[in-house]
Amino acid sequence: MTQAPLQQYEEIAAHLRTAIREGVYAPGDPLPSESELGRTFGSARGTVRHAIATLKNEGLISSGQGRRSRVLNTVPSQSFDGAISFTEWCRSSGIRPGQQTQWVMRRPADPTLAAPLHLPDRAPVVSVLRLRLMDDVPAMVERLNYPLEVGKHVLNFDTDSGSIYQRLLDAGVDIDHVTRTIDAVGADADDAELLQVPEGTPLLRVRRRAFTSEGTPIESSDDRYLPDQASFTLTSMRGAPSSASMVSA
Amino acid sequence: MTQAPLQQYEEIAAHLRTAIREGVYAPGDPLPSESELGRTFGSARGTVRHAIATLKNEGLISSGQGRRSRVLNTVPSQSFDGAISFTEWCRSSGIRPGQQTQWVMRRPADPTLAAPLHLPDRAPVVSVLRLRLMDDVPAMVERLNYPLEVGKHVLNFDTDSGSIYQRLLDAGVDIDHVTRTIDAVGADADDAELLQVPEGTPLLRVRRRAFTSEGTPIESSDDRYLPDQASFTLTSMRGAPSSASMVSA
Secondary structure (H helix, E strand, O other): OOOOOOOHHHHHHHHHHHHHHOOOOOOOOEOOOHHHHHHHHOOOHHHHHHHHHHHHHOOOEOOOOOOOOEEOOOOOOEOHHHHHOHHHHHHHOOOOEEEEEEEEEEEEOOHHHHOOOOOOOOOEEEEEEEEEEEOOEEEEEEEEEEEHHHHHHHHOOOOOOOOHHHHHHHOOOOOOEEEEEEEEEEOOHHHHHHHOOOOOOEEEEEEEEEEOOOOOEEEEEEEEEOOOOEEEEEEEEOOOOEOEEEEEO | OOOOOOOHHHHHHHHHHHHHHOOOOOOOOEOOOHHHHHHHHOOOHHHHHHHHHHHHHOOOEOOOOOOOOEEOOOOOOEOHHHHHOHHHHHHHOOOOEEEEEEEEEEEEOOHHHHOOOOOOOOOEEEEEEEEEEEOOEEEEEEEEEEEHHHHHHHHOOOOOOOOHHHHHHHOOOOOOEEEEEEEEEEOOHHHHHHHOOOOOOEEEEEEEEEEOOOOOEEEEEEEEEOOOOEEEEEEEEOOOOEOEEEEEO
């Protein structure tokens, strides 16, 4: 993963991608004209065209063919990397990711940690508490837990240097699929201190489990976002089941 | 939509479906045996087999072939009906849906309502505030808004009798696709009173817009769930983009 700054066309593409996903431009809406976008971003027409071509390639907007491109009735999508890695997600959204590690701990798993990792009680796990930043602003509290065999790669890693996900990939860990459960939770004392909000403030919680291709859990995590920093969007079409599913408690 | 009670095999299937989606049974895990399931639900073996066959048909579990069925590495899915209709979603989850209408109102749209419906300011809209129940327990506060042309079907409808979605379908309204944005919000005074929780309690908010096939918005809504009643799950596979996407503010 390169940490090079985004090129200007990538920034414009990220802005438009976000606006489409958030419904600022709904399906069928035209995008602003090239000259309007050029003025908005202070960019040359060639840069704007490059950004628009990027979105066409992603299937988000129509070809235009001389007229303005329109937003397609498309399903918004998120890459697998972006689904598992805050660092990757930020970069694809044109945001500078940051992190402040609070602690990295090797400890015996209590039952609530052992169960989702399919470990016996008191098996050794590696846990991490990090504050994550978006463009230098506190945005999310990250609680990561790994079985020791995976977590040993984290113990030797400077968790303030960037993506643990990339570190695990580099170490050859098989990360095949992830499940995420999204709900709301009030800030606890740790969340409140790190995010600089009162205890009980509503947070968007994303609990994630990552598995090998054989179905062995290798991570169990809990990310809590300030809701003014992130939300989830999904589009459902008649006749097509949605891959995200609301579930009852 | 029939309101007939669920058959017993449907109840068992709904229970297992929810357990799979919530990760109680992870990919690769075996389901309990037929005799265990029979004891758990007090059901005959034929009923349990019917439930298991239903899940096989849905692609959620392996064929087993004499051995126990295992949970597949599958993407959980939600029907289009379930994505737009609380009533449909409850029924597919084995829950009895309920509603208590607080008011149905015809009013001029203020700018925050006009924009998502692509209406001019002060155009007439029909708005509904309902408390929704799951198995008779308060679970969600529903705020629905329709352009008058669609909402006229709601004005003549007993909104305590069931699904507005079904009413609109019966009236021939073209409901082609929906976008949903999921985040967290604190209960306001109305939410607090209806859900019987203190103001500021974290709620899971689902804002939805529904469109015709031409992209005309026909509904803009805001559903707020007690987080102990509902959450979202999604599964992402390496190499396959996810249709749900986290977006920055």
